[in-house]
Amino acid sequence: MTTGSAPGTATLTRDPGGPRLALAGDWTLPHYEALQRRANELAGAVDAATVVDTTGLGAMDTSGAFVVAELLGSARTQSLAQDESLPPARRALLKTVGDAIDTYCKGIKRPRDAGFVVMLERIGRAMEGFWKQTLKLLAFIGITLQGFFTNALRPNRWRVTSLTSHIEQTGLDAVPILALLSFMVGCVVAFLGSTALAAYGASLFTVDLVGIAFLREFGVLLTSILLAGRTASAFTAQIGSMKAREEIDAIRTLGLDPIELLVLPRVLALLIALPLLTFIAMISGIVGGGVVCLLALNISPSMFLTMFQTDIPITHFYVGIAKAPPFAFMIAVIGCMEGFKVSGSAQSVGEHTTSAVVQSIFVVILLDATAALFYMEMGW
Structure with missing residues (x-):
């Protein structure tokens, strides 16, 4: 050796x-x-x-x-x-x-869990994720409301140009597709109503069905779902792209508030645009129902309008239009919040854009169901 x-x-x-x-x-x-x-x-x-x-x-x-x-x-x-x-x-x-x-140095073989245990684990993780997401949403709502109250009495900090631009993007540009969609749904509702009510000899009440359905539910619901897919995703993609390019960090470095600069104009724009779009959706849906009533039931436009005015109280319109501002606020807040959660990659932008659409539609339907139960109990 x-x-x-x-x-x-x-x-x-x-x-x-x-x-x-x-x-x-x-x-x-x-x-x-x-x-x-x-x-x-x-x-x-x-x-x-x-x-x-x-x-x-x-x-x-x-x-x-x-x-x-x-x-x-x-x-x-x-x-x-x-x-x-x-x-x-x-x-x-x-x-x-x-x-x-x-x-x-041997790999440890993990004992295989029973399928029921795995299912419970997944349910638990899903509930935990849902709870954390709810807390983040509530916190972001609080930050947004704080920004509203802070700048409400300071007109010099209002960003009118940005607000006008977002109103055009979220409201005016959505009118054609929304009007067409509502018109077609109005036709479908009238067709279904006339077919179902014909068995009872009550085809005439198709007018009431179309009017109440669009004034109370379909007008605001179709508009909210369309904007949840169109506008919430756009908000997430816009803010997420800025987050990926570190533009939001640059905004903070300049001493500006990203909530005031990016979130408030978008939320205010949707609060203005969605009620107006809801009204357009109501009118388009009722017109679609009126066309079907004219072609299938021989109900003239004058008779349609007379029945509509006589049988349907204005309360239904108030009930439907009152849902628009809460829906608009939630859609805008969720879209902006998901944009701020983007980590920096293109994949993250896509994932959070999808998440914004899913969350917005879920929250809109949940709020609509809650409002329907509340109105029913109140007798409205």
Whole structure:
């Protein structure tokens, strides 16, 4: 055995008797990096038929023994530890390292949970995520309302240009698609009503069905769902792109408030646009129902309007239009909040845009159902 201070080496040769691996030099911690690189180079070339020559092996510590064990494998290291040509201390070190690899370097097989346990775990995680999302939404609503109250009496801080631009984008640009959609739904409701009521000889009441349905529910609901998909996603994508490009950090660096600059104009624009769009949706749906009544039931426009005025009280209109501002506020807040949650990648922008649409539609339907129950109990 040599006990020099030369760095450890591993030389693989092809002798007539088979491959031969010669270990020489000091296999110690100061030479660990070079030894590890050499072991990686020889990975796969050393097999069970390779003869290991340790006659030139110098000093060895735990790090060197670990590299040997990685190179030869645990079983071969255990066999090398039985070599009588090695000093007892060297054999004990190799055996200890080999045993440690067998004991502690094995992957832990996780016991498979029962399907019911996995289902409960997923339900719990979903409920926890829902609760955290609700808290974040409430916190963002509070921040938005604080911004409203802070700037309400400071007209010099109102951003009229931004507000006007967002009203055009969210309101005026949505009129054609909303009017067409409401008109078609009005036609469908009138067709269904005339078909169902014909069995009872009450086809004439299709006028009442169309009027009440669009004034109370369909007008505001169709408008809110359309804007949840069209406007909430746009708000999230716009703010999320700014977040990804670090423009929001730049706004804060300039001493400006992102809520005041980005959120309040969008929320105010939707608060103005959605009630107006709801009114347009009501009119379009009623016109669609009137067209079907004229073509299918021979109810003239004058008769349609007379029945509409006589049978349907104005309360239904108030009930429907009163839902528009809360729906608009929630859609705008959710869209802006999801934009601020974007982490910085294009994938994150897409994920939060989808999340904004889903959350907005869910909240709109939830609020609509709650309002319907409230109005029913109040007798409105």
